[in-house]
Amino acid sequence: MVPGSVTGVTEDPGQDGVISSQRWEAATLLGHDVAPGDRRRLILRASESFAGASVEIPVLVIRGLTPGPTLCLTAGIHGDELNGVEIVRHVFEHQKPKELSGMLVGIPVVNLHGFRRSSRYLPDRRDLNRYFPGHPAGSSASRIANNVFENVVRSCDSLVDLHTGSFHRSNLPQLRANLDDPRLRDMALSFGTGVVVHSRGAVGTLRRAATDSGIAAVTYEAGEPMRFHGEEIERGVEGLNFLLASLDMTNGKKPNGDAEQRLFFRSRWVRVNDGGIFITNRELGDAVEVGDQLGTVTDPISNERTKIIAPTSGRIIGMAFSQVVIPGFAAFHIGIEGGRLPDVAAQRETPEVEHRPAPVAADLLELDEHLDE
Template sequence: MPRESFAIGSVRIRPGTTREVGLPITRLVTGSEVSLPVRVVHGRHDGPTIWVTAATHGDEVVGIEAVRRVLAALDPKAFRGTLVAVPIVNVLGFTAGDRYLPDRRDLNRSFPGSARGSLAARIAHLLMAEVISRGDVGIDLHTGAFGRTNLPQIRADLDDPRTLALAQAFGAPVILHARLRDGSLRAAARERGCAVLVYEGGEAWRFDEWAIEAAVAGVRRVLAALEMTDPVDEQPPSPSLISRQSSWVRARRTGILQLDAVLGQRVEAQERLGGLSDSFGKRLRLVHAAGPGVVIGRTTAPLVNRGDALVHIAVEEDGHDV
């Protein structure tokens, strides 16, 4: 028996086809309509439904390119199940060159939203109703905030066996156990029974190729693990390092930062990571690791104030890779 068509918005997508849909969000003062861009790959064969989202923060562009590359390689006639991709969730922030919405709200703290709430609440409600509620599995693609860069990593609930298995299938260098944040897309999706992976990699407003490649490879591996596509023809990635604890090394003085620590570097307690100097180069303070671990994030800012986050270090679970 052939699969049923997939309904989203006001359209239905036939099995074995791909279609782009614009879900209306709002109208600008000019009268122009702003829509949420969605592409649905509705496979000819039965399988799970997965959603992939990017640019929930308008300045996080790595995921936009990753979604494009994943979609370009999919054949709906051979695909098993359904993929719903939203490459730019925060359309207004992205077009304005801003992380947030015009009212300065953080969209990723506005879920599950409301049909009659603020602009952020309405966008969140639309995404939940039309995309998130349809999925069995979701992958939300992010980067570091402005002035920070992240090692490719998955953040997820590692106490859920299904989510852990998917995180390991993704194959990022690090898997970090992360608590749910109120108002986040991940928290709202979990409430609806969806297994969610949050990918972090690269820097805001940068097409960091290494972060894009890691995201594309990870999404493809998850699709293969769910048997939606054939197994990925590649050299298996190294086992991910699992961490349940991480912390930031913070500046103890205001100064110009010379940071030697690089992403993925293993460090020991009290290892030197860099230093702070004044404008004439006089050393003000050295920066040391508080404990052992792996560098999964770092600032890219040259000027830091006392208390600013400098280096994000994840502690290996039991001191072993898995």
């Protein structure tokens, strides 16, 4: 199956045998026909519980009245990341089939095991977003990933995977995409978040697996786990509506072309070297310079205090909340401003080069861009 093959578009030859138009017919997804104008709630049986009961993942589908692409929205791959769940629910609640061209497919909670337990992980402590596209005879995580990917995702033309920060961290609203790919760059910029981070995506993530299969995929990150954040949810819904309009799936409003969008072609995590009480007064979006103090870690017994110093200039696009930490804890994600949009013409003639910074001999620096996706 090729991306978008579920769309149910057939060529309509005229009386003289010349193809004059396309018929927009019912599409088949998960064994069910979805006709133009339909709004359906389907079930993907992706796993079993310890008791042998089927784990049924809801899949939402809206098929428009006119031809268009198929866009897939996924959330809850990490069961404790809630903002995306509400974003997908809201988009589907308010989207009318008669105002849609193409088909909208949504999985509000991919990791139902983790969602029920308020856990990032599956019951076996595996991170589902490290196993895509999966394998039907692999581990539990690999089997779930394979089921979701082959039965739903592979049928789509494009995909937005929704996430938040992880483990008491929060992310500035941002799109992550491989900006070397003009198709993905345009898709990310169409979201209108104001912050776009270059990242190919780690092997095993849904975004990377989809992109490698020819499906245009980006990740939206906003907020923190274990809570619903109204402002970030509204921003995510707005971004998806912008994207639907940009894909010509709706006649809605498109993002303001004059609005500033920051592109970060590099980013770095800053980690602490000492255990203790981590305190910071920094906020998401703060601009920092090399040598700026980002926070402190204080030993609760000896009261010895160490400073966390910015090893690079940039902007804080992700950060941990004040808490107790151990050595190696990732405290700040700094987006490094500068660079430029790749020259697409030159790109076609030269091998792809991943935009990673050279290693820096600073104790607090570790290149780990996929920590929270």
